[in-house]
Amino acid sequence: MSRAAQCQRRRRRLAAGLASALLLAACSEDPAPSGAFGTAGLESLPPNRWVSLHEARDLGWHRQGHAGAAYDRRRGHLLLFGSDTHGRDWDNTVHRFDPATRRWQRSHPPADPDSYRADGSERAVAGPRGDQPWAMHTYDGVLYDALADALFVASHPLHNPRRQEVSAELAPFAWRHGLETGEWRALPAPTSLFLSASAYDERRETIVVYSNGIWELGPERSQWLQASAESHHNMHHTMAYDSRSGSLAVFGDQRSERAREGVWLYHPGTLPGDAGRWEYRRPGGDECPADQHFPAAYSPDHGVYLLLPDEGGEDAERAVTCVYDPERNRYRRLPEATLPAQGMNFMMVYDRRREVFLLVTGSHAEPTTVWALRLERSAS
Numbered sequence: 001m002s003r004a005a006q007c008q009r010r011r012r013r014l015a016a017g018l019a020s021a022l023l024l025a026a027c028s029e030d031p032a033p034s035g036a037f038g039t040a041g042l043e044s045l046p047p048n049r050w051v052s053l054h055e056a057r058d059l060g061w062h063r064q065g066h067a068g069a070a071y072d073r074r075r076g077h078l079l080l081f082g083s084d085t086h087g088r089d090w091d092n093t094v095h096r097f098d099p100a101t102r103r104w105q106r107s108h109p110p111a112d113p114d115s116y117r118a119d120g121s122e123r124a125v126a127g128p129r130g131d132q133p134w135a136m137h138t139y140d141g142v143l144y145d146a147l148a149d150a151l152f153v154a155s156h157p158l159h160n161p162r163r164q165e166v167s168a169e170l171a172p173f174a175w176r177h178g179l180e181t182g183e184w185r186a187l188p189a190p191t192s193l194f195l196s197a198s199a200y201d202e203r204r205e206t207i208v209v210y211s212n213g214i215w216e217l218g219p220e221r222s223q224w225l226q227a228s229a230e231s232h233h234n235m236h237h238t239m240a241y242d243s244r245s246g247s248l249a250v251f252g253d254q255r256s257e258r259a260r261e262g263v264w265l266y267h268p269g270t271l272p273g274d275a276g277r278w279e280y281r282r283p284g285g286d287e288c289p290a291d292q293h294f295p296a297a298y299s300p301d302h303g304v305y306l307l308l309p310d311e312g313g314e315d316a317e318r319a320v321t322c323v324y325d326p327e328r329n330r331y332r333r334l335p336e337a338t339l340p341a342q343g344m345n346f347m348m349v350y351d352r353r354r355e356v357f358l359l360v361t362g363s364h365a366e367p368t369t370v371w372a373l374r375l376e377r378s379a380s
Helices: 004-015 021-025 161-165 257-261
Strands: 051-056 068-072 079-081 093-099 101-106 124-126 142-145 150-153 173-178 184-188 195-202 204-212 214-217 226-227 236-242 248-251 263-267 279-282 298-300 302-309 318-325 330-340 348-351 358-360 368-373
Touching: 051 101, 068 150, 079 142, 079 150, 124 318, 142 195, 173 279, 236 279, 236 298, 248 318, 298 348, 302 348, 348 368
Parallel strands: 068 142, 195 236
Antiparallel strands: 051 368, 068 079, 079 093, 093 101, 142 150, 150 173, 173 184, 195 204, 204 214, 214 226, 236 248, 248 263, 263 279, 298 302, 302 318, 318 330, 348 358, 358 368
16 A cells, blocks of 8 residues: 555544544654664764764754754654744644654644634633644753653743734643643643743652742642742753752853853752752863753763753854763863754753664754764763
8 A cells, every 4th residue: 555545544544533643643754764874773873973863854844943852761752842933834743753763753733823822711722623732932841751651841832923913811831742642731830931941850750840940740740839939040041850860950041151151950859849959060171162052961871961052152153062970070072073053952862762862953944954972981
């Protein structure tokens, strides 16, 4: 049976209610994978350098600078969600990349912007049935909720042009996208989570969101608790979780020079909502450029963070790769892992299944590219 016939058959099944929304995603795969690395396994990657796994210009969508990424631990997939919402597109779709097949899929077609509205609870909803979130800036407000097997989006469509056309005051909500069912669910939030950074605390099975303080959603997923009222960042920062120590590190910021030049660590309390402790550090070792909005991810296999800041500020021409060792409080630069300047990019995760970092680059002018970096154990 041809691919077109298979997709048509799946769509008929979907319409008849005999399959989940994920069947539609299977018909949205991109063409055969292309990339500099070919078809070899990721364990063969040369260490400490970025290698292109997949590059495409014809996906029908583009990497968004204001969007975020998460790693689906159950399936070993890279997940993207978010949109620039500045007139180029209205992308409220979850894009999923499988490193094994090197193909992209999507959760559902983007909702028509004319369907954007506020429902009876003043939630910003979209789609024919009003069961999807608006396209919105997410920054680092995207994470994988391992307990619920869902993509969690901690943001708010504050910067969406459609907001001015909706008369209702939009209530603060977060969204959860079931990865098995394909369904979206809106969850009340304690404050607007626009410009937030987020991470998943594995030890406590707790969602941690940094937005006007530290907010935590425990395993019951029923009540937000404020664990800290302190804020040391303004916007464009990134937070990642250290599963060895149980702490969280925050990198970069638009306005705080102190945050850009160092690292803020947050040590959470014992239980969700318990008071945590902030710690500021100035790492030694190699020089790592100060930047505001750059990719950061943690490897539990190496016990280090990988950072990709631009070197040279607004006129930067290249991004450099730095390893941050929190135990030694030291940076190390990887001289063979430079890339063109990234600008705003919140799309790097650590793939535990394959022990590589995955990075997505590109724009409306440049192809969407998935890169991989295998860190040598001695690099830490």
